[in-house]
Amino acid sequence: xxxxxxxxxxxxxxxxxxxxxxxxxxxxxxxxxxxxxxxxxxxxxxxxxxxxxxxxxxxxxxxxxxxxxxxxxxxxxxxxxxxxxxxxxxxxxxxxxxxxxxxxxxxxxxxxxxxxxxxxxxxxxxxxxxxxxxxxxxxxxxxxxxxxxxxxxxxxxxxxxxxxxxxxxxxxxxxxxxxxxxxxxxxxxxxxxxxxxxxxxxxxxxxxx
Amino acid sequence: xxxxxxxxxxxxxxxxxxxxxxxxxxxxxxxxxxxxxxxxxxxxxxxxxxxxxxxxxxxxxxxxxxxxxxxxxxxxxxxxxxxxxxxxxxxxxxxxxxxxxxxxxxxxxxxxxxxxxxxxxxxxxxxxxxxxxxxxxxxxxxxxxxxxxxxxxxxxxxxxxxxxxxxxxxxxxxxxxxxxxxxxxxxxxxxxxxxxxxxxxxxxxxxxxxxxxxxxxxxxxxxxxxxxxxxxxxxxxxxxxxxxxxxxxxxxxxxxxxxxxxxxxxxxxxxxxxxxxxxxxxxxxxxxxxxxxxxxxxxxxxxxxxxxxxxxxxxxxxxxxxxxxxxxxxxxxxxxxxxxxxxxxxxxxxxxxxxxxxxxxxxxxxxxxxxxxxxxxxxxxxxxxxxxxxxxxxxxxxxxxxxxxxxxxxxxxxxxxxxxxxxxxxxxxxxxxxxxxxxxxxxxxxxxx
Numbered sequence: 001x002x003x004x005x006x007x008x009x010x011x012x013x014x015x016x017x018x019x020x021x022x023x024x025x026x027x028x029x030x031x032x033x034x035x036x037x038x039x040x041x042x043x044x045x046x047x048x049x050x051x052x053x054x055x056x057x058x059x060x061x062x063x064x065x066x067x068x069x070x071x072x073x074x075x076x077x078x079x080x081x082x083x084x085x086x087x088x089x090x091x092x093x094x095x096x097x098x099x100x101x102x103x104x105x106x107x108x109x110x111x112x113x114x115x116x117x118x119x120x121x122x123x124x125x126x127x128x129x130x131x132x133x134x135x136x137x138x139x140x141x142x143x144x145x146x147x148x149x150x151x152x153x154x155x156x157x158x159x160x161x162x163x164x165x166x167x168x169x170x171x172x173x174x175x176x177x178x179x180x181x182x183x184x185x186x187x188x189x190x191x192x193x194x195x196x197x198x199x200x201x202x203x204x205x206x207x208x209x
Numbered sequence: 210x211x212x213x214x215x216x217x218x219x220x221x222x223x224x225x226x227x228x229x230x231x232x233x234x235x236x237x238x239x240x241x242x243x244x245x246x247x248x249x250x251x252x253x254x255x256x257x258x259x260x261x262x263x264x265x266x267x268x269x270x271x272x273x274x275x276x277x278x279x280x281x282x283x284x285x286x287x288x289x290x291x292x293x294x295x296x297x298x299x300x301x302x303x304x305x306x307x308x309x310x311x312x313x314x315x316x317x318x319x320x321x322x323x324x325x326x327x328x329x330x331x332x333x334x335x336x337x338x339x340x341x342x343x344x345x346x347x348x349x350x351x352x353x354x355x356x357x358x359x360x361x362x363x364x365x366x367x368x369x370x371x372x373x374x375x376x377x378x379x380x381x382x383x384x385x386x387x388x389x390x391x392x393x394x395x396x397x398x399x400x401x402x403x404x405x406x407x408x409x410x411x412x413x414x415x416x417x418x419x420x421x422x423x424x425x426x427x428x429x430x431x432x433x434x435x436x437x438x439x440x441x442x443x444x445x446x447x448x449x450x451x452x453x454x455x456x457x458x459x460x461x462x463x464x465x466x467x468x469x470x471x472x473x474x475x476x477x478x479x480x481x482x483x484x485x486x487x488x489x490x491x492x493x494x495x496x497x498x499x500x501x502x503x504x505x506x507x508x509x510x511x512x513x514x515x516x517x518x519x520x521x522x523x524x525x526x527x528x529x530x531x532x533x534x535x536x537x538x539x540x541x542x543x544x545x546x547x548x549x550x551x552x553x554x555x556x557x558x559x560x561x562x563x564x565x566x567x568x569x570x571x572x573x574x575x576x577x578x579x580x581x582x583x584x585x586x587x588x589x590x591x592x593x594x595x596x597x598x599x600x601x602x603x604x605x606x607x608x609x610x611x612x613x614x615x616x617x618x619x620x621x622x623x624x625x626x627x628x629x630x631x632x633x634x635x636x637x638x639x640x641x642x643x644x645x646x647x648x649x650x651x652x653x654x655x656x657x658x
Contacts, residue, residue, distance in 0.1 A: 012477060055523045060473040096346045098336060101469050148600050148638040149346055177555060178600040178634060180578075186605050194556075195520050 002029075002037050009041035010048075012058055014065055021069050031076040038069055042112040049109070050197050056105070059196075063108050085116040087207035088138040090170075092120030092129060094145045094153040102176060102196075103144040109196040115140075115203060126153070126160035133166045140203045141170045143189065146177040154187040162188070171206040173199060222546025223571075226508040230256050230450060233443050236436070241443060248446035255313040256448055259629065263548060263593045265570040267626035271619055271655030272313040273648050274595070276575065278320055278635035279347050280644075281306035288345045289637075290338030293324030296434035303438060307447050309641075310648045313629075317449045318438050320635070322348070323431035329424035331382025334465060347637055355379045356466035358475070361482040364466075365489050367392065376466065383424060386417030452547065453501020454511040457535040458490040463516040472516070476526060487534045495541030502547045509550045509573070510542050518555040524563075532563055543571045550595075553577055553584075554634060561587040570627075577633040585622045594622050597633035598647050604639050608646035615650045623655065630655065 002024060008017035024034050045062045048054040070077075089110050093103050100122050110117045118136050120128060133141060141161070143154050154174055161167050172189040175198070184192040190206075193199045217225065231253055233241040243249035254269070261268035282292035285302035292299040303318035327337060334355070337348035355376055356364065364371045370392045377384035389408040396405050408414045439449050456464070462483070463472035475483045498510035516522070517531040539549040552575035557564070561579075565588040576584050576596035584594055597618070602610055615630060622628040630651040632644075 014477065053523070055526065056469070056521050057473040057476040057523075057526060060470050061477050064474060096343055098342070098349045098351070101352065147347060147349075148604050148636050151601075151604060151638075178578075180599065180601045182601045182605045 005037045006041045009065055010044040012061055017065055018068055021072050025072055031073045046112055086114040088116045089140040089203055090118050090132050090136055090138040091142040092124040093122040094143055094150050094157055095123055095125045096153055097145045097147050097150045098122040099146040105196045106199045109200050113200045126157040129157050130160050130164045139207045141172045143174045144176050151183050158188040173202045219544050226546050227260050229506055244444050251446035252448055258313055262629050263573050265627040267657045271623045271630050271651050273630040273651040274312040274314050275310050276631055279637040280639055289347055290344035292321040300434055300438035307442055315447055315449050316451050319435050326424055326427040329427055334380040352468045354468050354471045361486055365485050383420035386414035389414055450507045450509045452505045452507035452509050455494045455498035457514055458487040458494055459531045460515045461490050491534045491537045494538045498542045498547055499545040508548045510547045512551040514551050518557055519559045565591055567591055581622045593627045595629040595631045600634050600636040603643045608642050611643045611646040612650045615647055619655050
């Protein structure tokens with residue numbers, strides 16, 4: 001374990017973190033050990049975000065550091081078995097709405113919290129959600145939308161999942177600019193969240209994390 | 210002493226702007242003919258009411274407005290696409306909307322914008338109906354890194370050159386030829402003058418100008434339609450006092466130049482350049498608002514606030530990167546007789562202690578989902594508040610829900626004046642009876658005794 005690497009990532013010292021990863025990888029440290037340090041650092045970042053010490057700049061930079069580190073480690077990680085995840089979450093912005101930032105942050109926070117995340121992108125029609133629920137078999141579905149028009153599309157998506165006979169298999173959470181509990185009730189979703197940490201808490205509460 | 214030669218103070222400029230509003234002119238510059246004496250009285254009463262609220266006095270009653278996005282058009286049974294492409298349909302729907310809800314101020318029929326014009330520009334920054342969005346949906350921004358991370362120095366050294374030669378060609382196909390233009394600041398002396406004009410002989414540049422001539426003609430058609438609509442509504446007694454818009458420098462960079470991801474990274478990777486760019490954009494954003502107010506003759510300058518909301522930045526980051534230049538923009542507007550009209554989109558409760566530091570009775574803030582009682586206790590001691598009936602309530606609630614909420618707002622935010630009843634966020638869909646409940650309840654219950 002390299003405490004130095006963990007601190008560099010968690011304290012947002014990007015250049016130092018990347019140099020350390022290069023150095024460790026070059027000196028023959030096992031990639032899985034480096035990856036474990038990265039994961040420990042990401043947990044600290046998630047914790048600090050939850051405690052309102054960190055905000056978007058830190059999450060975005062953490063995401064960038066993670067991508068760059070994975071680029072370095074990827075060649076030697078190819079054969080490593082996929083890590084066991086807490087559970088699967090399917091996310092996407094509903095049809096007619098192309099806002100992606102909130103959804104991307106939720107996806108990132110779920111990933112660093114240990115979930116396997118599939119992101120369907122933006123402007124996703126209800127049948128595409130249904131198809132992905134069937135195929136990916138998530139425990140949680142997250143619907144994002146910022147427009148008032150998204151209320152109806154969220155409702156239609158929940159109804160389509162219900163109609164396909166898949167409603168009992170998933171918990172559905174919604175989020176976005178104008179979403180509150182009245183919208184949750186209207187759409188038939190199980191819960192709504194105000195920010196990315198709320199989404200992580202909901203997902204964890206549902207999959208027994 | 211010749212008093213007439215003393216420059217007007219900010220207060221005098223604003224007072225003059227209100228006096229101009231109270232006696233509107235027609236396009237020929239003559240006193241506008243109101244439809245009736247009643248229309249004139251209503252118009253002047255509305256302006257006076259709004260002025261009192263903004264200057265933190267008790268008006269005769271709480272002023273009320275409705276600030277929609279696509280609601281007037283969708284509610285009239287047309288698609289957003291129709292409202293964007295048929296100016297006649299658009300202004301007819303907006304007139305029907307104003308006559309139905311009779312707000313003390315309105316924002317004009319300009320929200321849909323001219324679809325054909327965006328087509329002629331080959332505009333890429335937004336998707337709109339028929340161009341990446343369904344006919345019944347509102348246009349939406351395509352966020353991307355339109356400004357690269359290594360272009361800060363270019364932006365800082367000559368913002369206009371940077372916009373013309375780098376930014377514009379990325380957000381609109383019609384600007385492609387602008388990449389070839391020489392800086393206008395190179396046009397200095399007779400000697401060498403001609404070199405600067407060679408690009409104008411080149412086909413890509415000429416093609417760009419040709420497209421802009423067409424786009425300009427379309428823009429003019431649309432502006433004439435909007436002006437005629439506003440004029441007709443004024444004659445019927447309904448003022449539009451929006452003078453134009455500007456933005457917080459942080460949002461200029463964070464929304465459409467670097468994008469959210471880009472600016473968040475810049476806070477760590479190049480904070481000094483980011484701050485220098487914010488400072489360079491500040492006088493430009495002041496001038497944008499002031500010149501719009503001069504052109505329209507209306508003092509209220511809308512400032513939609515985005516990336517300073519709760520959750521985006523830490524307190525420290527907000528105080529360092531977001532607030533200083535936003536405050537300077539507002540002070541610059543006030544100095545020039547304008548009324549900054551910032552919209553606190555989303556939640557802003559964690560920012561109230563910082564943003565309440567504005568000159569008293571000079572600004573009006575649209576409040577979306579922040580707790581209005583808390584906002585009144587802080588920012589509301591210094592500034593007029595507008596809002597905050599939620600989009601969710603207007604679409605999903607009942608008229609009674611709306612009346613109950615409006616009562617709470619009048620009893621708290623309305624206390625002592627300084628409050629304008631309104632929805633909190635620009636909305637597309639709502640139950641008409643809910644919008645009506647908000648307006649009618651305020652007219653009855655909102656009377657100050």
